[in-house]
Structures are given as structure tokens and as C-alpha cells.
Amino acid sequence: MIKLTKKAVRLEKRLREYIIAHEYIHTLVMENGHGEMWQQLMDMVMPDWRKRHHDLFWIEKGVWIDPKAIYAAEVGNVTAAN
Numbered sequence: 001m002i003k004l005t006k007k008a009v010r011l012e013k014r015l016r017e018y019i020i021a022h023e024y025i026h027t028l029v030m031e032n033g034h035g036e037m038w039q040q041l042m043d044m045v046m047p048d049w050r051k052r053h054h055d056l057f058w059i060e061k062g063v064w065i066d067p068k069a070i071y072a073a074e075v076g077n078v079t080a081a082n
């Protein structure tokens, strides 16, 4: 289960969607981090995810999910490739 923090809940919808898609893809991919498979799946479910990631990064760092949830926020690890 992905639990958003109170701060994340207040973000605009497209950024909340990005956070949820981001964490959901982590649950599907066995590898850690944001490798090729993770990025390919993100491209499939949310073709503009890099733009959303970029916007979220500059709005506020570390607002994503409850630290007690499965995956820790690691927004700084996503490289805006391509």
C-alpha cells in the first residue's frame, strides 16, 4: 500500500499521480532504484513522467510518502534522461 504524506496529498493532482505511479512501479520491478526496467514501465504508464518529476523536484523535496510505507522517497535518484 502506498500512503501519501499530508504534504503530498496537498500537491496538485498531476504531481500526486506521478508519486503514486512512481511508487507503484517500484512494487512491480525487482531491481532497486530507477533502472532501465523501472524507466520503461514509467514511460508506458506515464509518458510525461520526467516532466512531472522535474516539477515535483523543484517544488519540494521529500514530501512523497509516509516513511513507514514500503518504499522511501528518493526523488534525487531519478535522472532526467532523454
Ligand SMILES: [Zn+2]
Residues within 6 Å of the ligand: 022, 026, 033, 034, 073, 074, 075
Ligand atoms: Zn523511487
